[in-house]
Amino acid sequence: RKLPPGSLGIPVIGQSIGLLRAMRTNTGEKWVRERARKYGPISKLTLFGKPTVFIHGQAANKFVFHGDGSMVANKQTSSVRAILGDRNLLELGDQDHKRVRDSFMSFLRPESLKQYVGKMDGEVREHIELHWQGKEKVSVLPLMKILTFNIICSLLFGVEERAEREKFLKNFQEMIEGMWSIPVKLPFTRYNRSLRASSRVQSMLKELVQKKKVKLEQCAATPHQDLITCLLSKRNEGNERAVTDKEILHNIMLVMVAGHDTSSVLITFMLRLLSKNPAVYEAVLQEQEDIARSKNSGEPLAWEDLARMKYTWRVAMETLRMVPPIFGGFRLALKDIDYGGYLIPKGWQIFWASNMTHMDEVIFPEPAKFDPARFENQLSVPPYSFIPFGGGPRICPGNEFARIETLVAIHHLVTQYSWELCSDDHYIRDPMPVPSQGLLLRIAPKKQK
């Protein structure tokens, strides 16, 4: 059996620098498309220290997301593993993955998130008061990062104090800078700085978990107070803790990363696309103003209001199609695999990239056109082609959480402010999409009823 076409390049480094450079000049999508054009549906390369096979298309997505667990595992690159820890969901397989994920879902499923819509509403209002009111210009992405981090701190970690949140945020931001880096541990590397920040974040989190344990023992906290107390309270059939301390720690690290950068990018790029598409903006505004009119002044949004935001969510889906926060990801071949007539050797990484189907004109005609109507009939979207949240048993467990926070944030922003774009229209990937000047908007408050 032969290896896929392509070159592994220089050992360890391979094509990592080329891909990272392309992403930083916003040609990452072009870089993977070019590779697909040159080598076809499967090719080999070296990414982030490991030999890798890049596969793409609907069938490839199905193979990656629904693959047989004995063939493909969800291993991250060694830098991600070293920074986030080896017992987070991305690293766990089979029964361990199911056990921890089930515990997660008992907090993140829609039926339990329903009750937190009002709390998210409070965080968004407070954010606008602190960071938008009285301003003429705002840089959206950094603000949305603050907002989504605060929402996570409040709902998932139960950290309410501003000073404590800020301490977390500072170390956390340094930690994520080296997540997609070549794992070289020298004093000046991004990777090394991230590792040091990761150990600081872990010590802070250990302290937080310990405090929550004590509160639970003293019955001063309830199991559903936040995600951490929920994970601490989960019991198996033998009445033992279902999730270990280490798993709780490593998964909080994961949630900080997975749930903060992603949603902030979605909200930011929605605002960007709304300002470039006036008809879509008008339709969103009308939907949101109708909802605002049906509420009393100051009354928080509720679960039922979100059900009326159908058009706004289609706009979010179209934003996720065109600018997916997660560029792609990795799996690990657990054994030699025959794929498309080639060998994927045991121990190699498998790399997927969402833009390959999101921008495929056969699946999404005129893919460069921003058209939320594509999602009017979601059944018309072929399976394994719209994958901003991944798919299969590892589909993003935070997708409902992200939907709620996005809709609540957009509701308040479009009903309270009008805006125009001041920065140019460029963005890069680092590896998340970052617009020029963080998306600088000139804003003006609307008259409140």
Ligand code: HEM
């Ligand atoms: C717009 C927002 C978001 C996007 C686009 C997004 C995207 C994704 C994607 C693509 C994956 C799958 C990666 C893979 O299969 O390799 C994933 C997994 C994950 N996401 Fe999200 N995510 C978002 C928000 C969130 C939020 C808010 C949370 C937490 C509350 C979260 C927590 C997670 C976790 C824990 C996993 C790992 C799941 C597993 O391996 O079982 N995400 N996300």
